[in-house]
Amino acid sequence: MAxxxxxHDPAKKAPKIQAxxxxxxxxxxxxxxxxxxxxxxxxVAWITSGGPVExxxxxxxxxxxxxxxxxxxxxxxxxxxxxxxxxxMGYSRDLCSYARADIADSxxxxxxxxxxxxxxxxxxxxxxxxxVLKWYETAxxxxxxxxxxxxxxxxxxxxxxxxxxxxLSQIYEYIAFLETHCGTKMNYDRMEEVGRLSVEGTxxxxxxxxxxxxxxxxxxxxxxxFHLALIVTLRGTRTAVDYYRQLLxxxxxRIADGVSMVPDEKYxxxxxxxxxxxxxxxxxxxxxxxxxxxxxxxxxxxxxxMLPDMGGQTFLEAMAETYTKVYINISIDRMFDIVANMIExxxxxxxxxxxxxxxxxxxxxxxxxxxxxxxxxGVPTLIIEADMVDERxxxxxxxxxxxxxxxxxxxx
Amino acid sequence: xxxxxxxxxxxxxxxxYGRSVKQETGRSILGFFCSYAPVELIYAAGVLPFRLFGTRxxxxxxxxxxxxxxxxxxxxGLEDALKGNLDFLDGAVFPHTCDSIQRLSDIWRLNxxxxxxxxxxxxxxxxxESARQYMIDVLSGFCRELETAFGKQIRDADINAAICEYxxxxxxxxxxxAIRSQNPGLFEPSAVHWIxxxxxxxxxxxxxxxxTAFLDQIRSSAGAAAQTGxxxxxxxxxxxxxxxxYDLLARAGADLVWDDLCTGARYFEGAIAEDTKDPVAAxxxxxxxxxxxxxxxxxITARGRHLVDAARQQGADGVIFLQLKxxxxxxxxxxxLKQFLDEAQIPxxxxxxxxxxxxxxxxxxxxxTFVDML
Ligand code: SF4
Ligand code: SF4
Numbered sequence: 001m002a003x004x005x006x007x008h009d010p011a012k013k014a015p016k017i018q019a020x021x022x023x024x025x026x027x028x029x030x031x032x033x034x035x036x037x038x039x040x041x042x043x044v045a046w047i048t049s050g051g052p053v054e055x056x057x058x059x060x061x062x063x064x065x066x067x068x069x070x071x072x073x074x075x076x077x078x079x080x081x082x083x084x085x086x087x088x089m090g091y092s093r094d095l096c097s098y099a100r101a102d103i104a105d106s107x108x109x110x111x112x113x114x115x116x117x118x119x120x121x122x123x124x125x126x127x128x129x130x131x132v133l134k135w136y137e138t139a140x141x142x143x144x145x146x147x148x149x150x151x152x153x154x155x156x157x158x159x160x161x162x163x164x165x166x167x168l169s170q171i172y173e174y175i176a177f178l179e180t181h182c183g184t185k186m187n188y189d190r191m192e193e194v195g196r197l198s199v200e201g202t203x204x205x206x207x208x209x210x211x212x213x214x215x216x217x218x219x220x221x222x223x224x225x226f227h228l229a230l231i232v233t234l235r236g237t238r239t240a241v242d243y244y245r246q247l248l249x250x251x252x253x254r255i256a257d258g259v260s261m262v263p264d265e266k267y268x269x270x271x272x273x274x275x276x277x278x279x280x281x282x283x284x285x286x287x288x289x290x291x292x293x294x295x296x297x298x299x300x301x302x303x304x305x306m307l308p309d310m311g312g313q314t315f316l317e318a319m320a321e322t323y324t325k326v327y328i329n330i331s332i333d334r335m336f337d338i339v340a341n342m343i344e345x346x347x348x349x350x351x352x353x354x355x356x357x358x359x360x361x362x363x364x365x366x367x368x369x370x371x372x373x374x375x376x377x378g379v380p381t382l383i384i385e386a387d388m389v390d391e392r393x394x395x396x397x398x399x400x401x402x403x404x405x406x407x408x409x410x411x412x
Numbered sequence: 413x414x415x416x417x418x419x420x421x422x423x424x425x426x427x428x429y430g431r432s433v434k435q436e437t438g439r440s441i442l443g444f445f446c447s448y449a450p451v452e453l454i455y456a457a458g459v460l461p462f463r464l465f466g467t468r469x470x471x472x473x474x475x476x477x478x479x480x481x482x483x484x485x486x487x488x489g490l491e492d493a494l495k496g497n498l499d500f501l502d503g504a505v506f507p508h509t510c511d512s513i514q515r516l517s518d519i520w521r522l523n524x525x526x527x528x529x530x531x532x533x534x535x536x537x538x539x540x541e542s543a544r545q546y547m548i549d550v551l552s553g554f555c556r557e558l559e560t561a562f563g564k565q566i567r568d569a570d571i572n573a574a575i576c577e578y579x580x581x582x583x584x585x586x587x588x589x590a591i592r593s594q595n596p597g598l599f600e601p602s603a604v605h606w607i608x609x610x611x612x613x614x615x616x617x618x619x620x621x622x623x624t625a626f627l628d629q630i631r632s633s634a635g636a637a638a639q640t641g642x643x644x645x646x647x648x649x650x651x652x653x654x655x656x657x658y659d660l661l662a663r664a665g666a667d668l669v670w671d672d673l674c675t676g677a678r679y680f681e682g683a684i685a686e687d688t689k690d691p692v693a694a695x696x697x698x699x700x701x702x703x704x705x706x707x708x709x710x711x712i713t714a715r716g717r718h719l720v721d722a723a724r725q726q727g728a729d730g731v732i733f734l735q736l737k738x739x740x741x742x743x744x745x746x747x748x749l750k751q752f753l754d755e756a757q758i759p760x761x762x763x764x765x766x767x768x769x770x771x772x773x774x775x776x777x778x779x780x781t782f783v784d785m786l
Contacts, residue, residue, distance in 0.1 A: 089747055090746055090747030090750060091743070091744070091746075091747060092735070092743040092746070092764075094481060094737065094738050094740075094743065095740060095743055095744060096740075099744075126536055129511050130510050130511045130514075130536070130707060130740065130741065131511065131740060131744075133536060133707075133709055134706070134740065134741060134744030134745070135744070137709065137712045137744075138744065138748070140712050141712055141713065141748060147712065149536070149537050149709055151535050151536045151537040151543065151709075153508070153533040153535070153546075154508055154514055154531075154533055156517060156518065156521075156531040156533065157531065160533075160549075160553065162546055162549035162550060162553065163533065163546070165545075165546070165549075166535065166542055166543070166545070166546035166549075169542040170540075170542060173540065173542065331517075331518045331521075332515070332518040332519070332522065333518070333522065355479055357479070357481040360481070360482070360511040360512050360515070360740065361511040361514065361515065363479060363481075364478060364479065364482055364511070364512060364515035364516075364519075365515045365518055365519060366479075367476060367477050367478065367479070368477055368518070368519055368522060368523070385479075
């Protein structure tokens, strides 16, 4: 450990965010609800994290997110064991660890919640990657349930009119799919109401993240990784709206009281890519020991990027474009524009990129992105090679040294 | 030079061939990586479509753009572009396939410095009417972009002519595969691989002449050769650019009789309707009906059934999966494909290929063990 790096001083720790306990309660209830869906006569749909959940909520189907489950597996440090199991089943070690861990847990049911509730149907939106397409095909074969694919063409240089038309017609196909498999008709008034709640919740989530534009930041990206769960899983519900309002009030209060998450915040960093779920505590303390706060990240803000530009459209119409243009469904140069914006908005001194071997659409291209950020904005950037769930891909001593060296250059 | 020798020399140095075409004819050449690149439309624009296979040499320049966990096709392709090995290309087209190719397109557009760059963001889903309509829209849009880039109007008649020419090629390749399946002893182990490589880079008319001559000659000698009595194998996977594999298979005492590779049978499967009023739709329909690539979605068990059917039809005793390391779409399908084969009692073996194939001796032992077990 470098000399000028302070030992972690628990006495100087910022007060915990109070809303955390409410969040845990909501998530527990949500999973109990999902696990007892059959008894309640409700259907369960598995859906990808970037998928349009609103129609499910409007149809009273319980959405379940295998990726959120993957994150829980990672945070509970069960990733390596489950990934190994998947490898025994024939899935290559080079595949996404969310998919591997989840596929293995479908069979083994030894994960943090004893296996996800089984799906009645599957909804896969490929706006995040091609992995989910293959993963959901696997699930469809395993559970023998219907699969709906919402195909959102990648946006290299433009979001074309034909893509818009294609996605919009699929949104109606999606609703027809739900109507068939639920045996009820969509109530479009309810749909618009869910849409309004979704927009409101997403706006509040953005406001929560925006509190970190304040210097010092009342929370860090590590907190955002935790509080993200609701905007992913319960987007479009009153619960999510109420929760984020509560969280926002608390963060604003912290700002008013001068409370910062990193006690002596001096350096402000931007995180890129998924969290390293099994090392969030370690990384958070590591950066805090350098007086560095991760004030923003491209990952949790991907969901606030889903805030549609309604412009007189119905929610369903707005959804087509919004869901297609999410952060990782766009080209590197478009990503750069977003990152450059964040660097300015959050007054960032440096960037930390997690080169995540699980996630090719997020990680390939990072080298070019880094070069653009350094050349055009002069912002120093560190790359950490790891994986979000599979601990075997994390070399602690090497990363420790690299972070120290990076922080030294920032300080000099 | 005999046809066989010509194929072999083009296989040995496809870029050398591309460069000679450029020098001799001055025509525009467009590179592509994937069997979803609509070669008929490119050709109808007066441009030669030229398949890229990735470098066989060392990787140095691509390392500053791509992490180590990226397949050798993407890395090798970028390396070739950055090194100037593809200086005869006017640009490249990237049909949407996998996550890695998707990012390669960005990196290529920002760094490779070609005059033209096309993204054909095809649908991933191939089994709905709206996907079909979108596919047609994308292909029509691509035609318009080609017209602007190369200054030649693409008429329906041009597309129909290209369709006929490529259908002829597909027909001949299919005949080639059928002859090999009946009489594998007639061919050198890598001969079909050389031909397939040539088919994907050569001027269509020139290739058609050579393949026709080659087939005539093979047919005339067909009477002489008899069944070899060796084990019959099939290859399955994406792309195979390692000819060693063919020689090793032969040395292990087996005949390669068929494949399910995108640089193999998937390239020539499915003819396109000729002389239709809407030739772009006809091109789209081939993609929608042909056996699906794992990066696309149609029926979720179609690939498994297709593989088992092909193995049965060709009387294959076993299947070898050639898996390019870090190729997600194929790696995701492997367990289920293997299960389908297991259920049909067709033995299979998985070989993972990194930038370089596994050491020859070790691979040979694995292949021999597998063949002995059949
Ligand atoms: S981590 Fe990446 S590859 Fe895995 S499911 Fe998420 S977006 Fe897809
Ligand atoms: S499909 Fe596989 S082999 Fe082809 S480019 Fe993608 S990862 Fe590479």
